[in-house]
Amino acid sequence: MTRKLEITGAWLLGFIWVMPLLYAVWTAFHPAEFATHFSLTAPLTLKNIESAWAAAPFARYFLNTTILVTLILVAQFTVCTPAAFAFARMNFPGRDIVFAIVLMQLMVMPDILLVANYRTMARLDLVDTILAIALPYLGSAFGIFLLRQTFRQVPQELDDAARLEGCSLAARIWRVYVPLARPTYLAYGLVSVSYHWNNFLWPLVITNSVTTRPVTVGLSVFASTDQGIDWSIITAATILTSAPLLVAFLLFQRQFVQSFMRAGIR
Template identity: 85%
Template sequence: MAPIGTRWLEIVGAWMLGLIWVLPLLYAVWTAFHPAAYATRFDLFAPLTLHNIQLAWEAAPFARYFLNTTILVTLILVAQFVLCTPAAFAFARMEFPGRDFVFAIVLLQLMVMPDVLLVGNYRTMVHLGLVDTILAIALPYLGSAFGIFLLRQTFRMVPQELDDAARLEGCSLLGRLWRVYVPLAKPTYIAYGLVSVSYHWNNFLWPLVITNSVTTRPLTVGLSIFASTDQGIDWSIITAATLMTSGPLLIAFLLFQRQFVQSFMRAGIR
């Protein structure tokens, strides 16, 4: 058990880090729901308003940006689940020559920053004729080494007896994967889904490079262009637009934070 002094230092440090994180969010909420005159001063009796949200929504095609982003993150997440699940199962439960070596190669991909591949990915999309499409944004991310690693760790924790029982009942390989492993990995899928959706919801550089029209821009690129226009000078409107784009992620994390923490704790056990 840690000494009392050390414990108090940890608590104070945690509170300080929490304040550093939450203060900008509180400022954004305050500015977004109050008139522009109150953006730089605090007044408990300041009137609340949705006018900033309305102005931000009407000043840029945020409906289209939301649609593009929703399609993008859904496409990537579904593809990652479909591709990572059998790969993780193979690395966790199947024996084949070079399994550990191939898995090490997969993990090496975690060391490669996506930004390093921008030029190569762009040239590939030009060759495929996919520039300025949602598919072009998603294609480099349809596979995930992190997703394979996380699911592999979870699948390794499934008791072998359950697998053997399913085999005796006549389940095929895919049947055991679908009926035994996938249901038990539900918290991991939720946690990884939050990570994937959060990353691609906020991804900026690659969508900025590969898109050049409203019909394909996601929220991050649309927000940056909106903030650089004449309408974006008003901080109340900028914070309102920012709050609209980040709000869904905050709500999702608050709803699934328990599964998020538990799955990563389990992933480090074996």
């Protein structure tokens, strides 16, 4: 009896949790008159998607977001890997203090330092560039911490063997540590991409033109200005902007879930 109740509860909760998405899909693919009334015979249409696509430069926004997340990902990997290695496997005076300073970013994220970072970007003449959206996130305490934990688990003997073979420091990192940390890179990459694909407040502040806005900011501009309250078109645009990540998630569900967990537990 309690078991049945639990299962029903779990399902009900699940239903509530997907309902906003299901509803958005429904509205996006049906004519406006069916937006608030559900009928199995309602005709399907792509008109809302077409109108949304035509009403704002979403193609450009997608391009901007793609450039942004790629830039962040590549830079985070190249910057965090050597730092993580130094913290994991090298002895030098001040290591623990510097590591503590790095970890402070876990609590004080760039997200809340909008005003000071905006001024820095203004000084560097970078306001309204994609680089400016990315810069505050390139040195990532989370990435350094995650990779350091992984590197510490690499057997020391492998490293010693590479050293005996005459490998340089760079070669040891590249040939021994990076390949063994591949799952962590995947996990960190997925977390990073979905975080920055969805990020909003800083991009909103630092961009003000079509050529730099990521999709999230583009969507908010689109939904707040021209559309009035045409919900069908707004939900169509909403689905449009979430679709790439959502499709990727459905295709690689297992990897996504495992990656998010891996990024969290250590």
